[in-house]
Amino acid sequence: MVLSSLKGPGEIVTTQLSVLPRNTTLENYAQAATTVPFVRFFINSVVVTVIGSSIKCALAILTAYALVFVRFPFKRAIFLAILVALMVPPQVSVLPNYIFIAGLDGLNTYWGIILPGLGTAFGTFLLRQHFLSLPPSILEASEIDGAGHLRRLFQIVVPISGPSIATVALVTIVGEWNDYIWPLIVTDKPEMMTLPVGLTLLANSDSTAQAWGVLMAGAVIVIVPILLIFAALQRFIVDGLTQGSVTG
Structure with missing residues (x-):
């Protein structure tokens, strides 16, 4: 894809294939x-990803803490419901969510894109499993000292759960950035489209063979930011997914 984005049209659609571009060009x-407002698409994607992933991570932390350290009725049933949510394909909720957002005049708005996906069953499940592995004596000591739930959460649980929280954040950021179906459904104005949807708009703007280089360039623009974030946070993935799996 990167190499094709640096080639001219005659080098992409040809029977004499070459891996490296003969005449490297940035024209694509x-x-x-x-051709399309990529700067606006980028801003929209950043806004949706930052706000959506931040709220998702915060909700996952609070929900997982409550499921582990707070006593309340039907806690096991709620956790089972979260497990069921992991098994339900997201496409099932597209129509109800569209009817709900359209009824609130949320089409072509940031909050209309963000709101339906704020619940994250995966993040809640992963953090709950990690919180269960934390030494109970630490929280018991803080409780004896008079620390409330919020203080225990932000001064004890969150600081020692960095890798797991980073894993949830990375998965959430990648999902928000690459989300295609829902933003495609709720936006029809170019000024509110995110990068994946804007890439479709770019593909539809020119269906000739000469458009392949431009399309590959657009795909590179979409993928590079998330690759940089992944490269910065990928070392947390293994640590976050394996925390609590080994007991002393």
């Missing part, structure tokens, strides 16, 4: 940026 990137 310039054309992609001028």
